[in-house]
Amino acid sequence: MEELQSALKERDLIVCTLPEKGRCLLTTRDFYPGEVIISQEPYVCVPNKSSGNRRCDGCFTSSNLRKCSACHVVWYCGSTCQKLDWKLHRLECQALSRLDMDKRKSVTPSIRLMVKLYLRRKLESEKVIPTTATNNYNLVEALVSHISDIDEKQLVLYAQMASLVNLILQWPEINMKEIAENFSKFACNAHTICDGELRPLGTGLYPVISIINHSCLPNSVLVFEGRLAVVRAVQHITQGAEVLISYIDTAGSTMTRQKALTEQYLFTCTCPRCIKAGQSDDIQESAILEGYQCKDYQCNGFLLRSSDGKGFICQRCGVVRDKEEIRKIASEVKSMLDTVLMSSSAGNHQETFFMYQKIETLQRKLCHPFSISLMQTCEKLLEILMEQQNWREALAYCRLTIPVYQRVYPGFHPLLGLQYYTCGKLEWQSLLAYWHSVGLPKSTGMCVQDFYSPVEVYKGLKGFWATRTVL
Numbered sequence: 132m133e134e135l136q137s138a139l140k141e142r143d144l145i146v147c148t149l150p151e152k153g154r155c156l157l158t159t160r161d162f163y164p165g166e167v168i169i170s171q172e173p174y175v176c177v178p179n180k181s182s183g184n185r186r187c188d189g190c191f192t193s194s195n196l197r198k199c200s201a202c203h204v205v206w207y208c209g210s211t212c213q214k215l216d217w218k219l220h221r222l223e224c225q226a227l228s229r230l231d232m233d234k235r236k237s238v239t240p241s242i243r244l245m246v247k248l249y250l251r252r253k254l255e256s257e258k259v260i261p262t263t264a265t266n267n268y269n270l271v272e273a274l275v276s277h278i279s280d281i282d283e284k285q286l287v288l289y290a291q292m293a294s295l296v297n298l299i300l301q302w303p304e305i306n307m308k309e310i311a312e313n314f315s316k317f318a319c320n321a322h323t324i325c326d327g328e329l330r331p332l333g334t335g336l337y338p339v340i341s342i343i344n345h346s347c348l349p350n351s352v353l354v355f356e357g358r359l360a361v362v363r364a365v366q367h368i369t370q371g372a373e374v375l376i377s378y379i380d381t382a383g384s385t386m387t388r389q390k391a392l393t394e395q396y397l398f399t400c401t402c403p404r405c406i407k408a409g410q411s412d413d414i415q416e417s418a419i420l421e422g423y424q425c426k427d428y429q430c431n432g433f434l435l436r437s438s439d440g441k442g443f444i445c446q447r448c449g450v451v452r453d454k455e456e457i458r459k460i461a462s463e464v465k466s467m468l469d470t471v472l473m474s475s476s477a478g479n480h481q482e483t484f485f486m487y488q489k490i491e492t493l494q495r496k497l498c499h500p501f502s503i504s505l506m507q508t509c510e511k512l513l514e515i516l517m518e519q520q521n522w523r524e525a526l527a528y529c530r531l532t533i534p535v536y537q538r539v540y541p542g543f544h545p546l547l548g549l550q551y552y553t554c555g556k557l558e559w560q561s562l563l564a565y566w567h568s569v570g571l572p573k574s575t576g577m578c579v580q581d582f583y584s585p586v587e588v589y590k591g592l593k594g595f596w597a598t599r600t601v602l
């Protein structure tokens with residue numbers, strides 16, 4: 132602990148323990164938006180496993196992969212990554228090779244993460260892998276597991292997973308209870324490693340980053356550069372303040388966020404947003420994000436349940452919307468969402484697209500224009516249109532999501548930035564598509580700038596968008 136404190140002191144940080152929160156990371160100077168507060172390499176990490184989408188165990192890239200010829204489980208992009216990982220993988224490889232092929236295929240990333248955790252601990256104690264002040268097993272040991280709060284079903288699952296780890300490692304002295312508890316630790320502490328466009332690549336355990344507590348109104352954000360976890364300030368953080376990130380998607384009503392936090396992280400959030408639960412502005416925000424549309428579609432008012440329970444009253448124009456009418460549309464949306472999941476998993480792209488369009492039409496009748504579920508439908512449509520390279524329509528959907536993003540991800544949120552970036556890329560693609568349609572040679576690979584001056588491009592853009600009706 133002392134070692135950790137002095138390493139953190141160099142970065143102007145300190146760990147404190149508060150009775151109601153446990154460990155917290157505090158600053159000892161001011162930090163400004165964009166500044167790196169702390170970064171850390173994972174103690175252990177594994178790439179996600181999805182068929183046809185394998186990744187290098189070292190750097191998580193998905194190109195130029197070769198399988199480890201001994202275990203046939205792990206992939207590398209080349210000898211650099213393989214060599215760097217060899218001390219640990221040598222032992223993992225031997226252990227995996229003892230399993231029959233079918234069992235080997237069933238080893239999930241979480242099981243591998245646990246196997247790697249035990250192997251790293253062993254190699255640390257044998258001084259094969261050096262420990263550092265910010266990365267060592269003692270820090271993993273200090274993480275919370277909330278094991279006493281876990282329900283019976285989950286405990287049984289962890290016990291089954293522990294016996295598979297035992298089967299792989301075959302260490303006579305291994306403590307099964309401890310493995311199960313460590314699975315619970317992973318659930319509360321491991322982080323999903325994402326790429327620059329925030330797509331998940333894998334899972335990693337970062338014991339110092341895990342000290343950082345949650346807020347639904349965080350002053351910092353966790354992003355990844357390769358597998359390096361980087362915490363950056365998104366607000367001005369004053370000296371002595373606690374560094375806070377969000378563990379969940381903050382787009383959601385207080386009730387939705389609280390539910391996600393209790394279910395996965397087993398604590399009740401008392402952040403400035405959550406303590407407002409039940410107050411009028413919190414009720415209003417929930418009604419906007421997850422509630423219904425006014426009967427008068429032009430009104431944009433939000434609805435609250437009437438005192439007799441028969442309907443929902445618009446808080447702007449006072450018009451009542453019948454409960455039965457809402458229930459009918461809502462159940463139609465629900466059943467369509469269930470069906471669309473099946474059709475998309477069956478790879479039926481065109482049908483999936485039409486179904487999402489129908490869902491969108493229904494949700495526009497049902498939900499408030501700032502509704503999160505409507506935004507999610509637009510996201511799905513955007514995704515499909517981008518796959519089809521239908522840039523113009525994709526752009527229209529992308530633009531529709533921006534006001535909702537601005538509302539649910541305020542300030543310097545990376546998801547909002549990413550959405551602006553996607554919009555910008557689509558603007559550019561649409562412009563190119565337009566120029567191609569009016570006779571720009573398609574296959575020359577030349578850029579628009581080769582043909583037009585920036586003024587002409589600007590004029591063209593203005594004219595182009597003036598002819599478009601945005602949804």
Ligand SMILES: [Zn+2]
Pocket residue numbers: 187188189190191192207208209212
């Ligand atoms: Zn690699």
Ligand SMILES: [Zn+2]
Pocket residue numbers: 199200201202203204205220223224
């Ligand atoms: Zn291997």
Ligand SMILES: [Zn+2]
Pocket residue numbers: 346347348388400401402403404405
């Ligand atoms: Zn909260």
Ligand SMILES: [Zn+2]
Pocket residue numbers: 425426427430431432445446447448449450
């Ligand atoms: Zn109204």
